[in-house]
């Protein structure tokens with residue numbers, strides 16, 4: 001993932017306190033990565049900005065058929081849009097969801113597969129200080145009082161409130177990301193590179209659920225061919241739209257919808273797919289991700305509130321810590337409950353292909 005993508009995430013989470021509002025229509029901001037002078041990755045005859053926009057417009061077309069959904073776009077043309085503008089748009093719209101679409105690229109042509117990033121990270125109280133520092137940039141904006149509806153970055157109580165809400169938001173984001181990855185794998189046969197969290201400090205202050213989808217590697221010949229094709233773009237757009245509808249159904253059940261029946265059957269279909277996949281993947285392992293840190297911790301129980309069987313990996317400058325290692329999701333759910341009981345509120349389940 002290019003560093004620029006990280007910057008997008010970083011800025012996005014800083015600026016979008018979407019939870020502060022409520023409304024009846026479900027608003028989705030579709031964010032086509034890059035644009036204009038910012039091409040993103042260029043490989044195998046494809047430009048990331050073009051693939052992203054193309055897929056985003058197709059997603060929007062499908063979602064617009066649902067009268068309970070309002071679709072907004074960061075851009076609908078090949079134009080350069082500043083990060084701030086993207087966030088502003090989501091902010092002003094009081095959006096419920098932010099979905100950013102990108103393509104991955106690598107110097108090697110070997111890697112392929114789809115992955116989805118969630119804009120969230122489990123945080124300890126020590127990080128509130130860092131969050132405060134990161135949030136203080138808001139004070140530099142002339143209209144912060146108006147723009148942030150009374151959110152005071154230096155007020156600890158506000159921060160604690162935000163932190164709780166953010167955990168909800170994180171769970172929601174992981175839900176959506178899982179729907180997307182599951183459908184990529186089960187419906188489209190794409191390689192599932194899993195759901196990942198970005199280690200971003202400002203996340204204590206972020207509350208609007210959001211995901212960033214890396215459709216696939218345009219640096220891989222075969223995947224580039226797929227992503228450049230009508231079929232590929234249609235298929236990717238369709239399952240992303242279905243995932244958003246499924247998310248809306250599960251998280252915004254209060255609203256009425258003509259397409260509800262369709263969404264529900266979609267959901268049932270997914271449920272049976274999931275059951276099937278659990279049965280099929282006997283040799284798959286599941287773990288509970290309980291935390292991430294810059295510093296290396298011993299995996300003994302005293303460092304993890306008494307939890308035994310904690311493992312650790314190092315990825316992209318961060319240590320990730322996992323609890324347990326079991327064969328089925330249902331067993332892992334028990335571990336997850338244990339971890340949460342111990343205070344790891346934002347712990348979540350990962351499968352082997354997510355732990356690289």
Ligand SMILES: [Zn+2]
Pocket residue numbers: 002005033034040041048102103
């Ligand atoms: Zn990108």
